[in-house]
Amino acid sequence: MNCIIIDDEPLAREELHSMLQEISGPTVIGSFSHTLAAEKFFSEHKADLVFLDIQMPKTTGLEFVEKIPKSSLVIFTTAYPQYALESYELDAIDYLLKPFNNERLQKAVDKAQHYSDLLAANKENSLERSTSEFLIIKSEKKFYKVNFADIRYIEGLKDYVLIHTISQKIIAAMNLKTIHQKIPLPCFIRVSKSYIVNSDHIISFDSYSISLDDTELPIGEIYRENFLKTFTNGLL
Template identity: 45%
Template sequence: MKCIIVDDEPIAREGIRLLVDEIPQLELLKSFNNAESAAEFIKDITVDLIFLDINMPGINGIEFAHSIPKHTLIIFTTAYSQYALDSYEVDAIDYLVKPIDSIKFRKAVNKAIVYHSLLINEEKKRVDSIEDEYIFVKSDRKYFKVNLDDILFIEGLKDYVIIQMNNQRIITRMSLKAINELLPTSIFFRINKSYIVNKNHIESFDNNDVFIKNYEIAIGYTFREDFFKDFTNNKSL
């Protein structure tokens, strides 16, 4: 699971980092000393779990938790036990009071791992099968056969994805991350936090956007380097 730490205290961040390093299922992407910076980060990067302090300058942890994607899980880490009831409003996985006990920390992470696995499995069921040339996608209580070559791009909208083709669009309830994990990387590329594009349908691009038919799709800052490496490798003159 990809995780971040958000805490305004350097000692607290380091303590949580050491606990995270002991759990092989966790990959720490970055640590932040404020919610504003963390909010900018998760706009472009998928984060599965946030270790989140509550009492911070600026936007506090509870306020920030209300704005994060639904499938990003939260474990609150705070010195104040009186916020425990507030944590239930945002469906936090657990609430750990500092100083954090390593056993309680591992138990909280194990709960997050189990719940995350359930979420991913539930979403993957909506794509019934995937072959080299097509997928079956559930929408409106039916399964639609979608040829991979026909997909122009896929757009994520909260808990749904829109599969855009030339003359048809299919909407299904799942996350962009889940369908991205199923699609072949030889054909599809996640170009920003909200879009996956079919590389075979890209007609042109510049430093900021790709152009597919009449659609203009922005290249996300954190995806830009990989895009140019992937798309121009041995294909540019």
């Protein structure tokens, strides 16, 4: 896995480059102090993974992420925690809050590699059929039955959705809006631009996040009122 670093702080770029050399992870093929240089790089090259700072002059990381090719995964690196929710709604793989250590960096890189492997292995996956109780997903010339009751949550990732079930993860080529329309059960609630949650699997929640066993998902601002009203009023 190849990666590039975009950060306007020279010391931050050098430190991240050094940390990536110390851990098991991607090879750094570019390091840029501003987004214009990175944009030029993308016109001629490809990168599997982008480490992207948020607070930069002229164009912020949150603005530039829209110009990054869909084939590249993004990990935000920033000293500002208030952008975490927005970053996940932009299909970011992870959000590293400076200063972070090698262990946290390794965890983010492993997550990116895992998602990259899933996408590479499942590009032909598609939703073939839906009923009142299950979905049929086609993958590698086989058809898989996915019971709605087994789905914990569904994650939007680029042009795909990643269905997290109790026992496995399955990718299908479609967006969150489309798959939400295929699921007839009211227990599936859209909680952000990137996530649909099966409320039957919710362990706890507050105004900003939802916990499902060992997974914590953010609640998007525009979805918060509907989620809290629906869930706390006992309508599900």
